[in-house]
Amino acid sequence: MDRLANPIRPYAWGSATAIPHLLGVEPTGEPQAEMWMGAHPGAPSRTPRGTLDEVIAADPERALGPRATARFGPRLPFLLKLLAAGAPLSLQVHPDRAQAERGYADEERRGVPLDAPHRNYKDPNHKPELICALTLFDGLCGFRxxxxxxxxxxxxxxxxxxxxxxxxxxxxxxxxxxxxxxxxxxxxxxxxxxxxxxxxxxxxxxxxxxxxxxxxxxxxxxxxxxxxxxxxxxxxxxxxMLLNHVRLQPGEALYLGAGVPHAYLQGFGVEIMANSDNVLRCGLTPKHVDVPELLRIVRFEAGGPGVLRPAAGPDGEQVYETPIDEFRLSRYVLAEGGPVRRLTAPTPQILLCTEGAVHAGGLRLGPGESVFVPADEPVEATGEGTLFRATVVA
Incomplete structure (x- = not known):
């Protein structure tokens, strides 16, 4: 089990204070928008044995387990984040897997550089995501x-x-x-x-x-x-204004599937997503907006935003149910002197403390600290605080 050192992304829309306050450090005065926990090649977490993507590549079955490796390949299929929005993000939508595969193959065939500002598809994967509020969190989700x-x-x-x-x-x-x-x-x-x-x-x-x-x-x-x-x-x-405005209370979440237009407006939360960079923008951005491609991807279906509240699982686990398998997010609210929570699983896990002090596998985690737990690694959690658990369904 490896303690993670996680990169922080300084996007302009980020809050200057939310992530530093959680970590107990002085703000720099610059925006700190996202803290990434995972093996995304653009900004992988670091471990004492190297970056997390290097650790996984050295022995995928040991790190991920045979079931996850067989289903998702030799890579961590999710990215966990702390997201701190001090200003609105772009209005955007994500493709489903078939759309991403077609779009990526087409742009590869046409020789569009991966770093071109007008490139839509950076990879052939879909990008479902879930945001769970740590504070009051405002967003837009789905058509009214x-x-x-x-x-x-x-x-x-x-x-x-x-x-x-x-x-x-x-x-x-x-x-x-x-x-x-x-x-x-x-x-x-x-x-x-x-x-x-x-x-x-x-x-x-x-x-x-x-x-x-x-x-x-x-x-x-x-x-x-x-x-x-x-x-x-x-x-x-x-x-x-065509979209539902939603205000999440702490602990509530939104699941954002393929084709659903959305934007985060303000607040602090835990986000988890499939490991993809595919975004088509509808506005609220100086970046490229490909209107014809966007209109092929958007699902013009009206409905409520579908606020999620965690479902009680065994052993005190509170699970945010979603219809996909690349990620599974849950949380434990631990009490001092309470029962030991046994978290050993046949799949890879990232554990993130967001409040209090938690002991996991012999490591003490304070707010904003996280660990990577390889498949089948024995791990128990105790302490007093809130612990988020990210893994896959395999």
Whole structure:
């Protein structure tokens, strides 16, 4: 079992304080957006025996176990993160496996460099993901029902939004959402910048009107006003209004499957995902937006955001159930003097402490500290605190 030293990614949208405060170190003043725990070749965790990807490559069956190796190959199929959003991330969507395989093969065939800014597919894998809130966490997830989106836009009383309001009510759900998103992303940039500015002002006005009244839509307009502040003139501001706004309480989670548009807005959480870099962006970013490819990937299905709460498992384990096998996330809330939790498994594990002090396999873990546990390695957990457990289903 190896204690991990984990790289921190300084993306511009990151919080300057959340990760340092958890680790008990002084903030640098610079954004610290994500702490990566895993064997992603772009930024692998370090162990006393080398980087985690090197440790796994040296003996995959020992590190991962024969079942996981046979199913997912000689690599860790998930990436665990601490994610600290101080500003909105890009509005984005991920392909399913078949779409990723086709897209990657096509770009390889056409000789698009992997580091090209217009490259969509960095690998042939899908990228389902789960975010579990450690603090209040705001995000966008999945399409609203078209009539609800039309009502939200109409309340802004912006004349240039009226055609979109009409479109949302004139077609079946899937066609309405597709037509409006397409129109937003292909609109004249100068005209759209004016529309976004007017919508942002209206959101700020409605936020003030709702203050102190208990109106449920107040928090939504506040979120969209904040998005517009960070991305003035971006058509993604209006596209974001087609999506469900969700506020997670600590311990609640969102699962984001293929084709579901989403964005994280603000908050601190534990994120786990399949080990892929494939992202297609819808807006809220200066990066490349490939509208035709995006429209092939997005699933124009309206519905609620599907907030997850952990299901009680055996031995005190609280499991966040998802429909995929590349990762499985759970947590233990340990009490001093409580029972020993036996975590030995035939699959690889990363254990992460987010609160208190936990003893795992003879190592003491404080907040933000983690270990990699090879398959079948005996490990028990005790102490007082919260321990997240990341593994696979194999």
């Amino acid at each position: 029902a078209p009539d609800a989106a039309a009502e939200l836009l109409a309340r802004l009383e912006v004349d240039s939004l009226k055609p979109y309001v009409d479109l949302l009510g004139a077609h079946p759900q899937e066609a309405a959402l597709r037509e409006v998103l397409t129109a937003l992303l292909t609109a004249d940039p100068e005209q759209m910048a004016v529309t976004v500015a007017e919508a942002a002002a209206a959101c700020a006005r409605l936020t003030e009107q709702a203050r102190g009244t208990g109106a449920t839509w107040g928090a939504e307009y506040a979120a969209y006003a904040s998005i517009a502040h960070h991305y003035p003139g971006d058509p993604g501001v209006i596209a974001a």
